[in-house]
Amino acid sequence: MTDHRKPIVIVGSITMDLVTRTPRIPAIGQTLIGTGFETTPGGKGANQAVAAARLGYPVAMVAKVGNDAYGPALLENLRRSGVDTAGMSQVPGSSGLAPMFVADDGLNAIVVVPGANGKMNRAAVDNHAALIRSAGMVLCQLEIPMDTLSYTLEFCARSGVPVMLDPAPAADLPSSVWEQVAWFTPNETEAAHYVGNESDAEQCAMRLLAKGLRGVVLKRGGEGAYVAVAGGHASWVEPFHVDAIDTVAAGDCFNGAFAVALLEGKDPWSAARFANAAAAICVTRKGAAASMPSRPDVDAFLAKYA
Numbered sequence: 607m608t609d610h611r612k613p614i615v616i617v618g619s620i621t622m623d624l625v626t627r628t629p630r631i632p633a634i635g636q637t638l639i640g641t642g643f644e645t646t647p648g649g650k651g652a653n654q655a656v657a658a659a660r661l662g663y664p665v666a667m668v669a670k671v672g673n674d675a676y677g678p679a680l681l682e683n684l685r686r687s688g689v690d691t692a693g694m695s696q697v698p699g700s701s702g703l704a705p706m707f708v709a710d711d712g713l714n715a716i717v718v719v720p721g722a723n724g725k726m727n728r729a730a731v732d733n734h735a736a737l738i739r740s741a742g743m744v745l746c747q748l749e750i751p752m753d754t755l756s757y758t759l760e761f762c763a764r765s766g767v768p769v770m771l772d773p774a775p776a777a778d779l780p781s782s783v784w785e786q787v788a789w790f791t792p793n794e795t796e797a798a799h800y801v802g803n804e805s806d807a808e809q810c811a812m813r814l815l816a817k818g819l820r821g822v823v824l825k826r827g828g829e830g831a832y833v834a835v836a837g838g839h840a841s842w843v844e845p846f847h848v849d850a851i852d853t854v855a856a857g858d859c860f861n862g863a864f865a866v867a868l869l870e871g872k873d874p875w876s877a878a879r880f881a882n883a884a885a886a887i888c889v890t891r892k893g894a895a896a897s898m899p900s901r902p903d904v905d906a907f908l909a910k911y912a
């Protein structure tokens with residue numbers, strides 16, 4: 607049967623995560639004995655793609671991998687998760703890499719080495735213009751060159767395609783961005799980069815909306831999410847309390863699930879509740895893309911907490 611839903615299209619990053627498990631994040635100059643090491647697919651863009659696809663929504667990704675050993679493995683992981691990879695290409699050199707520490711308390715420290723993600727250029731957008739134009743929503747992050755991000759946002763604005771921008775890792779944005787983004791989804795550290803330290807979620811969201819954004823979701827981990835719409839309602843969406851073992855990609859899981867729920871017609875607060883549930887499951891599992899829950903997982907979780 608033909609799927610008439612407009613796809614989610616991710617224009618973003620894909621990375622192999624090099625994960626060292628450790629009792630705690632080492633201090634500068636300190637050597638610790640680790641408890642494990644694994645290579646596992648990640649990258650904020652790919653994680654968001656897998657999150658949405660595992661929830662049963664049609665998803666396509668526009669991105670680049672390297673011609674190293676990781677490239678084919680990253681592509682295969684996306685395909686296995688149900689992501690359409692027709693918009694992906696392989697370029698000479700290394701794939702994106704993310705060496706990271708994940709501590710026993712679930713917290714992490716990550717360095718992203720762009721590799722092929724740094725080669726995402728305007729041509730990648732032009733070559734897949736029809737796909738991007740067909741999207742119900744485009745999801746972007748800040749792990750590709752800023753010029754390509756700006757070009758993508760301009761293209762989406764001209765084509766009337768809503769964009770969810772995850773401003774991670776935080777970086778200075780061109781002023782045109784604010785009015786081109788439908789949903790802006792920073793965590794607390796990222797929000798501070800744009801509007802200064804403001805622990806009060808209402809104030810923080812108001813400062814962000816004042817820049818011209820239409821919708822803001824402040825992702826506050828264990829505190830839940832604060833959802834605010836320009837000229838409309840703003841309120842907290844409560845978290846689900848679980849024992850976190852690995853918080854890597856929880857924010858990506860939230861974005862993928864939030865986009866799916868919005869496109870399925872949920873209001874933003876109900877969509878954020880759905881996304882909080884997906885992220886709560888994600889932090890109870892190890893890995894980035896590997897930790898994304900399926901639709902039955904989220905439905906069962908919500909039924910349990912109803």
Ligand code: RIB
Nearest residue numbers: 621648649650704855894
């Ligand atoms: O958001 C988590 C992701 O950030 C990891 O998978 C890592 O690849 C970095 O991009």
